[in-house]
Amino acid sequence: MKKIKINIPNYEYNVYLGNNIFNEILKLLKKENHTGNYLIVVDKKVSRLYSNLIDTTFAAAKNKVIKVILESTEKNKSYSAIQKIHSALIKNNYGRDSVIIAIGGGIIGDVAGFAASTYMRGVKYIQVPTTLLASVDSSVGGKTGINFDNTKNIIGSFYQPKLVLIDTNFFKTLPKEEQLCGLGEIIKYAFLINENFFTLVKNNLDKILANEPKVIEKVIIESVKFKGSVVTSDEKEQGVRKILNLGHTFAHAFEVQQDHKLKHGQAVIVGITCALYLSNKINLVNEKDFSVYLNLLTQFSNKIKLAKVDKKVINHIMQRDKKNRDNQIKLVLLSKVGTILTDINVDNSLINQSISEAIVHF
Amino acid sequence: MKKIKINIPNYEYNVYLGNNIFNEILKLLKKENHTGNYLIVVDKKVSRLYSNLIDTTFAAAKNKVIKVILESTEKNKSYSAIQKIHSALIKNNYGRDSVIIAIGGGIIGDVAGFAASTYMRGVKYIQVPTTLLASVDSSVGGKTGINFDNTKNIIGSFYQPKLVLIDTNFFKTLPKEEQLCGLGEIIKYAFLINENFFTLVKNNLDKILANEPKVIEKVIIESVKFKGSVVTSDEKEQGVRKILNLGHTFAHAFEVQQDHKLKHGQAVIVGITCALYLSNKINLVNEKDFSVYLNLLTQFSNKIKLAKVDKKVINHIMQRDKKNRDNQIKLVLLSKVGTILTDINVDNSLINQSISEAIVHF
Numbered sequence: 001m002k003k004i005k006i007n008i009p010n011y012e013y014n015v016y017l018g019n020n021i022f023n024e025i026l027k028l029l030k031k032e033n034h035t036g037n038y039l040i041v042v043d044k045k046v047s048r049l050y051s052n053l054i055d056t057t058f059a060a061a062k063n064k065v066i067k068v069i070l071e072s073t074e075k076n077k078s079y080s081a082i083q084k085i086h087s088a089l090i091k092n093n094y095g096r097d098s099v100i101i102a103i104g105g106g107i108i109g110d111v112a113g114f115a116a117s118t119y120m121r122g123v124k125y126i127q128v129p130t131t132l133l134a135s136v137d138s139s140v141g142g143k144t145g146i147n148f149d150n151t152k153n154i155i156g157s158f159y160q161p162k163l164v165l166i167d168t169n170f171f172k173t174l175p176k177e178e179q180l181c182g183l184g185e186i187i188k189y190a191f192l193i194n195e196n197f198f199t200l201v202k203n204n205l206d207k208i209l210a211n212e213p214k215v216i217e218k219v220i221i222e223s224v225k226f227k228g229s230v231v232t233s234d235e236k237e238q239g240v241r242k243i244l245n246l247g248h249t250f251a252h253a254f255e256v257q258q259d260h261k262l263k264h265g266q267a268v269i270v271g272i273t274c275a276l277y278l279s280n281k282i283n284l285v286n287e288k289d290f291s292v293y294l295n296l297l298t299q300f301s302n303k304i305k306l307a308k309v310d311k312k313v314i315n316h317i318m319q320r321d322k323k324n325r326d327n328q329i330k331l332v333l334l335s336k337v338g339t340i341l342t343d344i345n346v347d348n349s350l351i352n353q354s355i356s357e358a359i360v361h362f
Numbered sequence: 363m364k365k366i367k368i369n370i371p372n373y374e375y376n377v378y379l380g381n382n383i384f385n386e387i388l389k390l391l392k393k394e395n396h397t398g399n400y401l402i403v404v405d406k407k408v409s410r411l412y413s414n415l416i417d418t419t420f421a422a423a424k425n426k427v428i429k430v431i432l433e434s435t436e437k438n439k440s441y442s443a444i445q446k447i448h449s450a451l452i453k454n455n456y457g458r459d460s461v462i463i464a465i466g467g468g469i470i471g472d473v474a475g476f477a478a479s480t481y482m483r484g485v486k487y488i489q490v491p492t493t494l495l496a497s498v499d500s501s502v503g504g505k506t507g508i509n510f511d512n513t514k515n516i517i518g519s520f521y522q523p524k525l526v527l528i529d530t531n532f533f534k535t536l537p538k539e540e541q542l543c544g545l546g547e548i549i550k551y552a553f554l555i556n557e558n559f560f561t562l563v564k565n566n567l568d569k570i571l572a573n574e575p576k577v578i579e580k581v582i583i584e585s586v587k588f589k590g591s592v593v594t595s596d597e598k599e600q601g602v603r604k605i606l607n608l609g610h611t612f613a614h615a616f617e618v619q620q621d622h623k624l625k626h627g628q629a630v631i632v633g634i635t636c637a638l639y640l641s642n643k644i645n646l647v648n649e650k651d652f653s654v655y656l657n658l659l660t661q662f663s664n665k666i667k668l669a670k671v672d673k674k675v676i677n678h679i680m681q682r683d684k685k686n687r688d689n690q691i692k693l694v695l696l697s698k699v700g701t702i703l704t705d706i707n708v709d710n711s712l713i714n715q716s717i718s719e720a721i722v723h724f
Contacts, residue, residue: 083510086510086517087511090510090513090516093682117519118480118517118518120516120518121505121518122519122598148445148448148452149448149449149453154452154481155448155480157479157483157484158483236484319455
């Protein structure tokens with residue numbers, strides 16, 4: 001089992017990583033003193049596949065254990081899911097020493113984390129991401145949230161977990177398209193980290209998709225460490241953390257416009273492609289790099305299906321993005337691998353052109 | 363205008379205090395750089411009495427100003443009020459630089475603060491308490507929250523304001539019973555701070571009730587400073603901050619059992635009386651002090667009206683209190699003015715006896 005320390009000021013915690021390590025969670029929780037009553041928020045599919053493992057593992061717990069099973073849909077990323085969790089906590093007389101454990105993908109983590117951050121003004125929160133996407137993306141950073149009024153992640157909090165356990169064994173039952181979502185975020189890190197990591201990802205796309213343990217572990221470690229270091233220096237996204245949003249302002253808008261039928265990690269690939277076209281259009285990226293980068297982004301574009309794209313709607317949704325100030329769209333753009341620019345204002349017509357050119361590939 | 367600095371780690375802010383100072387708020391906001399779009403959450407009664415003052419004051423703002431008017435009832439301390447605020451923010455395209463300003467009593471502050479803490483994972487929050495109770499109690503501490511599933515303040519967050527402005531001129535239109543609520547919390551501080559403050563309060567009860575400016579300003583400054591120092595050393599209520607809950611576990615239970623017809627500050631007087639009886643029962647308070655303290659608590663007991671008290675219900679609600687662990691009621695009890703004990707377990711039968719003896723006075 002590998003251990004990665006995340007050093008966010010006042011919120012130090014460990015990410016444990018390995019294959020087939022879930023059954024050690026109770027030991028780890030005990031070792032780190034997270035021993036109140038447990039409420040497990042578990043994804044419906046994960047529960048169907050692994051309820052035996054989960055129940056057996058937690059049978060040895062000394063305190064109460066209750067489970068809330070949620071279907072991982074954007075519709076469920078809502079107040080009603082939060083209230084379901086809170087009602088279970090209240091009904092079972094759970095106190096401030098409660099420990100909420102999320103077992104599932106990003107949606108489960110976002111919902112359970114927000115519920116933990118607002119129950120009794122904050123109880124302990126543990127994350128067990130069961131998808132590649134959640135492992136590299138939402139297991140570090142402390143962003144929790146739900147959708148409201150048709151606006152993605154508009155309600156939420158910054159709330160750090162006390163412990164993260166990534167068991168790559170869960171990924172083997174993921175559908176291929178879900179693994180592709182994880183790859184989407186990993187491609188984002190390929191652009192953010194450095195040339196070495198870019199090359200590692202570029203040369204191992206198939207192995208990542210096939211969940212090859214050694215490669216998977218390597219890319220998770222690098223991504224988590226990198227994200228950890230960024231979040232450590234800017235927890236509340238005032239500065240450098242904004243680079244993590246590369247492609248995301250576009251991606252979120254596509255997700256909403258496509259009625260959430262386009263999955264997040266896939267939308268990120270589409271979004272970075274838009275950001276790349278736009279970066280090229282304003283001469284941030286030279287032609288040579290542009291074609292190398294575009295090639296990486298479009299390797300699996302045939303696996304990503306877009307319904308009719310309405311640019312006007314996408315543009316409107318982008319304007320509502322949390323990153324904006326003064327009603328101007330603030331974009332994260334790319335100059336070179338490892339050189340990311342944030343808070344860029346670009347003319348709307350260029351944004352629309354970039355979208356038009358990017359979506360040709362999908 | 364007086365200025366009190368609150369030094370909570372990472373969350374330093376100023377409390378401005380004076381008579382007739384509201385019209386300077388825009389200047390203060392500008393001076394401290396809180397200049398995004400404003401959303402004002404204002405109490406319905408306050409709006410009726412002061413909408414002219416508020417509108418005139420904010421007419422000079424350079425950014426957008428919108429108002430959400432809320433009735434201050436416990437029923438409104440709910441998700442639907444939160445959603446009303448969030449919908450207004452979303453509809454008006456408010457971004458991360460939004461500033462939410464609460465103008466009203468404790469309920470308005472709790473609701474607006476929670477809405478601010480969860481919109482886009484946190485936007486700026488300014489407090490203008492218009493009641494004596496909110497000025498001494500909720501303007502420092504950062505506790506925000508709403509009720510849910512019949513449980514008071516069960517959902518919420520710790521979230522500090524960026525600036526607090528207390529204009530004692532607002533108090534002059536408060537009903538007497540509301541001023542009595544403020545006195546309830548001030549009596550609590552009389553027990554917490556020291557003998558000098560206890561004597562000041564004891565000798566000026568009538569002047570506090572009559573809103574005599576000099577005395578009022580003095581008790582607010584002492585209370586706010588004291589609360590500030592306590593919260594500074596224990597923001598998340600892990601230790602010393604618990605003393606601020608003197609009488610509150612009882613008080614919350616009374617409020618719920620009395621269907622919120624008993625107001626918070628008045629419930630605090632009843633709650634401290636219960637805590638005093640209990641403290642005496644387990645020999646924490648000697649007989650001499652007991653009678654002095656009881657005398658202070660029951661000065662205005664004829665103004666506090668209790669409907670039928672159901673001890674079983676009160677006991678049950680107390681068991682659900684956030685301060686509990688391991689399903690045991692943890693109480694804050696009193697030994698002497700300035701000497702408060704926390705996390706005390708007491709036999710249920712003694713708790714019930716104390717309630718019986720205390721309520722005789724009300």
